[in-house]
Amino acid sequence: MRTIKWQDGTVITIDQTRLPLETVTLKIKTVDEMAEAIKNLRVRGAPLLGAAAAYGLALAACNSNATCESELLADLEDAVQTLKSTRPTAVNLFWAADRVLGKARDFRGRVEETKAIVVQEAQRIADEDAEANLAMGENGAALINDGDVILTHCNAGELATVEYGTALGVIRAAWKQGKKIKVIATETRPLLQGARLTAYELKRDGIPVTLITDSMVGYVMQKRLVNKVIVGADRIVQDAVVNKIGTFTAAVLAHEHGVPFYVAAPKSTFDLTRTASEVIIEERKPAEVTHYGGQQVAAEGIGVLNPAFDITPLKYVTAIIYEGGVYYQKDFAKFKAGISP
Ligand code: MRU
Numbered sequence: 001m002r003t004i005k006w007q008d009g010t011v012i013t014i015d016q017t018r019l020p021l022e023t024v025t026l027k028i029k030t031v032d033e034m035a036e037a038i039k040n041l042r043v044r045g046a047p048l049l050g051a052a053a054a055y056g057l058a059l060a061a062c063n064s065n066a067t068c069e070s071e072l073l074a075d076l077e078d079a080v081q082t083l084k085s086t087r088p089t090a091v092n093l094f095w096a097a098d099r100v101l102g103k104a105r106d107f108r109g110r111v112e113e114t115k116a117i118v119v120q121e122a123q124r125i126a127d128e129d130a131e132a133n134l135a136m137g138e139n140g141a142a143l144i145n146d147g148d149v150i151l152t153h154c155n156a157g158e159l160a161t162v163e164y165g166t167a168l169g170v171i172r173a174a175w176k177q178g179k180k181i182k183v184i185a186t187e188t189r190p191l192l193q194g195a196r197l198t199a200y201e202l203k204r205d206g207i208p209v210t211l212i213t214d215s216m217v218g219y220v221m222q223k224r225l226v227n228k229v230i231v232g233a234d235r236i237v238q239d240a241v242v243n244k245i246g247t248f249t250a251a252v253l254a255h256e257h258g259v260p261f262y263v264a265a266p267k268s269t270f271d272l273t274r275t276a277s278e279v280i281i282e283e284r285k286p287a288e289v290t291h292y293g294g295q296q297v298a299a300e301g302i303g304v305l306n307p308a309f310d311i312t313p314l315k316y317v318t319a320i321i322y323e324g325g326v327y328y329q330k331d332f333a334k335f336k337a338g339i340s341p
Contacts, residue, residue, distance in 0.1 A: 004043070011055045020200035031063075044160065047092055047161040047162065048159070061118040069114060088281075091269060092234075129163070133164040140321040144181060151186070156230075157198055172207070183202055185202065187211060217246075228260050237274045241320075251317070265322060324341070
């Protein structure tokens with residue numbers, strides 16, 4: 001199932017803040033509406049943010065009243081700025097926005113033709129993500145054995161991508177191959193992407209899933225209740241994987257207990273020109289921590305820290321699964337150099 005679609009000049013997607021209790025379709029018609037949806041996590045997950053940014057530019061192009069090519073490019077540049085100011089950490093958003101703008105700049109055609117090129121490039125980015133996830137699923141499924149119990153954190157599923165998912169794509173592919181696996185999903189505080197989205201996706205697909213709170217990860221490792229971890233990524237740099245807050249804790253615990261820790265992400269998540277110290281970690285509003293289900297649970301005026309992502313050094317990563325294959329620890333020099341494993 002496609003999480004995001006282009007239909008007659010409108011972007012159709014699901015409001016992920018309403019799941020799993022309600023399935024509400026969003027019809028996004030302007031780049032500002034797209035920016036709002038991204039900021040408020042109606043649309044979220046690194047690969048989906050890439051497609052959303054690309055489609056945001058398609059909306060900007062279609063809505064532009066430009067009478068010449070340079071006016072259209074100026075409108076697209078404004079739209080790129082709007083989209084890039086939404087969330088700073090997932091590189092896919094920046095990559096997709098730059099790719100679509102670059103395509104429009106290089107084209108040098110008439111206004112209507114350039115608009116069509118922008119829409120076409122956005123569609124291509126979405127299609128490529130769906131294809132990458134299917135390939136990644138097959139590559140990763142080879143690492144999964146019958147009887148495995150796999151821990152995953154946050155939501156790296158169909159909902160975080162255009163289709164199929166990254167970490168959950170690997171799990172889906174293994175399940176489709178007939179491997180009898182089980183999943184332990186962390187709830188993923190503070191916004192509960194694991195409880196709301198991962199558990200929902202897996203239950204819907206009939207894949208056995210057990211929900212735990214984030215603070216139970218140490219317990220399940222110590223009790224040998226999981227034997228593999230698979231997560232997605234928002235950005236993979238030269239020296240680290242940047243992913244949902246709590247990923248680093250799971251990686252260190254996996255290392256301590258000899259549990260393989262896999263990261264599944266498409267090439268559009270790789271940012272090999274940077275290191276971890278250069279990545280902006282999104283800091284979200286304190287109310288996400290002080291409130292639970294809309295109810296205040298912490299003392300009024302308390303100081304809060306709310307980073308949305310953390311940084312896992314590559315030494316904790318057993319392998320990176322992507323659409324082109326698998327980079328094991330021994331291949332990380334090739335990974336850093338951008339060479340196939
Ligand atoms: O804040 P979110 O929900 O956008 O964070 C999403 C994650 O951290 C995912 O694990 C990551 O984007 C990988 S999704 C395939």
